[in-house]
Amino acid sequence: MANSDGSAPFRFNVTKTYPARGPLQQYRVDTTTAFTCCRCGQVKKSKLITTTGGTWDRLLCNGCYGRLLSIWEIKSGSLDDTERYDELHRLLTSLVAEAEIAQAASLIRARDQRAEQLSREAMVVLSTAEAVASSLVAAATELDWSAAIIGLCKAVEIEALRLLVVPLKASVTQLDLRSDLSHRDMQRVARFCTGRGTPPELGTLAHFLTAASDPRRGLASSTLLASFRLLVRSWPASDWLFAPDGFPGSVTGLTRTFRNPAAHTELLDQTAYQECSTLVQGEDGILWKLLVATTG
Template structure:
């Protein structure tokens, strides 16, 4: 019998056709229906089709799980723009966990740390979905593709909270203001378009704007910079937003080390998911730093 850890086919599997590899997934047609345990859903399946992860025959997938993971891979390897790719991955992520599992994860997060209850419903749901997906996959020996989708969910929660806590107050305060100077400035135009009714901006654009406000000499003439300064007068712990080791560097690490690789063809592991979760919602996570930074003056 061949060794099922080194890519050789075990004796009971008689391969008659090998299909083109799709990322880490390789599908095989067998001469006869053969029973095996799917390492993703945990069910025993009898089929003439089997899919090996990284050609390891001790990591077989059933055809149903192959279809779901292939969808994730095709999005990651496709030619969609970043925002469209993130949206598609989020749609798939939300289909990876049942509603009851998400609710259970939501309750567990709040029980673990009461600060989770301070988050918006949409951000908390995103975190709970990522948590439910990750916990389920950890028990079912998931592939790196699943961890990538869960990492996207963690990063999306930070983006949602940044939009709620910084973007929306800034947009409201800028209502009716003349932003022509900002609209013409490369460092401020993206935020200015959002404040004028444009689409929500992504996490990296938030970081770029905050850093430009703090570093660019042109911020002295920026209406948006002036409006933001007026807002933070009521936020006594807002210095973190503009610090050299504050919001922008933390977001840059989050996007470069986790979100961007997860959205493209890099395969991320459980260890990287856990590391990302610590950066997002650990004891000193970016979410808690963000909440503290925008908390108004305590009376």
């Protein structure tokens, strides 16, 4: 247990203090000393000790320090948001073994049969996040939970693209979208549909759907929206996609409360992960509502 003044416990004789990296602070001690890593739960012996969150009650082994340092460097780096999300997602997939991901996928399907309707890509991302979360010991760091939260959000993005944007793109292949390409509310989605841009992320999709249902936007002549209207007319429950408290509001809450903080230097804990998981895949989760809203 740490001393009341926050200094190292008696058994650690610190000889060097390294520069802090966000919530991570590494020290060198004079001789190999045993401790339990708060992340992997294993007893380690080392001269390198890392504290997390500024307390000696939560120590990290050097292997776990390296993994968490990678997460912090992405969160605090200069990448733009889209690249940051992608890098954190790639890192997330390296944190657990394929067998753990497969087991998590089985548990998700057993818990909710609706998961069978998700794409393979979305299931891999969702089960990876679950596998990471289930592997964490009680005292795991907020950096771990941030990475897992990114995975939950990525699953929503994958399904939104599959169910909304990909069908829309297929429906406008032979159409002239020049007017949409020049309209600020339409151009990001229009660029993707014409093969000129990257897939729109969640915030862009929420904005697109909000604009689509707002007559004040001056989009009555939009070729893209005319095609989208034809598409959604075959989906009886598609009104949820456009309602302020439907897809746009749900996604805005997901990105502002969870994804954006998780991708930047804010630290999110286990409670935040559980709240995000409920929003994404709970009984009335975004994933299930999205499936219903896009079913003919």
